[in-house]
Amino acid sequence: MTTRLPGPLAESLLAEARRDGIGKYVVGALITDEDGRVLLLRRRPDDFLGGLWELPSGGVDPGERLVDALCREVLEETGLTVTGVTGHAGSFDYASRSGLRTRQFTFAVTVGATGPVALTEHDDSIWADRGDLPAVSDETRALLAG
Numbered sequence: 001m002t003t004r005l006p007g008p009l010a011e012s013l014l015a016e017a018r019r020d021g022i023g024k025y026v027v028g029a030l031i032t033d034e035d036g037r038v039l040l041l042r043r044r045p046d047d048f049l050g051g052l053w054e055l056p057s058g059g060v061d062p063g064e065r066l067v068d069a070l071c072r073e074v075l076e077e078t079g080l081t082v083t084g085v086t087g088h089a090g091s092f093d094y095a096s097r098s099g100l101r102t103r104q105f106t107f108a109v110t111v112g113a114t115g116p117v118a119l120t121e122h123d124d125s126i127w128a129d130r131g132d133l134p135a136v137s138d139e140t141r142a143l144l145a146g
Contacts, residue, residue: 028057079118
């Protein structure tokens, strides 16, 4: 497996976001276990959108490649190591805490092991069946349904 994104895909996603006036980029990871369940993390109650469940995700630093941000964020938030990127699962836009128009690029990934999950920024994690999701955003729900 490779943790590289095809250059044309990353360039195309970023070019489209720039054309759309997106001010901030976020990457999300769609990680599934051997039973097809998806890893979700719960935001701390005192955080922006506290209590909401989400995919492991985080901001892309200036000059950082999408795949590098993806691997870094998964490791930082879960302790899991990305071993492969298997595709672009979808993107959605939202307003960040600072009000910036933000686009989350979500990629299906494989990890070396699905546990243990070591949380640093969230207060809980679950492996959820796509047909029985906890409180997730409408955007995440649509992405997981597709």
